[in-house]
Amino acid sequence: MHERKLGEVVLRVEGISLSFGAMRVLNNISFDVRQGEIRSIIGPNGAGKSSMLNVINGVYHPQQGTITYRGVTRDQMKVHHAAAQGIARTFQNIALFKGMSTLDNIMTGRNLKIKSNMLQQAIYWGKAQKEEIEHRKKVEEIIDFLEIQAIRKTPVGKLPYGMQKRVELGRALAAEPELLLLDEPMAGMNVEEKEDMCRFVLDINDEFGTTIVLIEHDMGVVMDLSDRVVVLDYGLQLADGPPDEVRANQAVIDAYLGVSN
Numbered sequence: 665m666h667e668r669k670l671g672e673v674v675l676r677v678e679g680i681s682l683s684f685g686a687m688r689v690l691n692n693i694s695f696d697v698r699q700g701e702i703r704s705i706i707g708p709n710g711a712g713k714s715s716m717l718n719v720i721n722g723v724y725h726p727q728q729g730t731i732t733y734r735g736v737t738r739d740q741m742k743v744h745h746a747a748a749q750g751i752a753r754t755f756q757n758i759a760l761f762k763g764m765s766t767l768d769n770i771m772t773g774r775n776l777k778i779k780s781n782m783l784q785q786a787i788y789w790g791k792a793q794k795e796e797i798e799h800r801k802k803v804e805e806i807i808d809f810l811e812i813q814a815i816r817k818t819p820v821g822k823l824p825y826g827m828q829k830r831v832e833l834g835r836a837l838a839a840e841p842e843l844l845l846l847d848e849p850m851a852g853m854n855v856e857e858k859e860d861m862c863r864f865v866l867d868i869n870d871e872f873g874t875t876i877v878l879i880e881h882d883m884g885v886v887m888d889l890s891d892r893v894v895v896l897d898y899g900l901q902l903a904d905g906p907p908d909e910v911r912a913n914q915a916v917i918d919a920y921l922g923v924s925n
Contacts, residue, residue, distance in 0.1 A: 671699025680729035752841035762821030773838025
């Protein structure tokens, strides 16, 4: 496994419970994420993994528990607070603007960084022009980093699935996040695409110093990339620890990994 030096705790979720009507989606979930860590959340379909990410970035509001991010404790996170504080997110089902180019989709990730007002942008002079040039430069750096120069002008709706996933990652990176939430970034990919995505995840963590929370079904990927793994099973927390420890946990084997693993 990739050796990383982890810093202090940047995110702590404590006693998070989330229900939709009579359906309990998360039940008393607690774990933390350290600076510079790749932290994985695993579990079968319906385990509550995506819901947990939605609680962290403020899409869902839990009925119980607290979220502490960078020392500030809240009952719930709001979406705009999460974004303003450097939390970015990709989605299980790609959420891109299909008619827009790769470059323009990634540019939308810069929205929070834009300081000029609408009038300045409309007449495009001075500060707004300078700012636009700076944002485009940053976007071009991301395009180079993700090796997608050849599709920079292509409408994303015409791209294969694996490339769309890469563009969505680029849009999240455009926000220059401190905490990046990746919801099954390798789902539906072939072996080669998965290897590329693994390399990008490691490079984002290594070169940008970005802390990453990752949901992924591929156990090989999880065990290779992660510093620590938390295991959910139908809203309950089964295990939390280093990959080897989690892989050897009998409850995890019974519920999720199966005898073949």
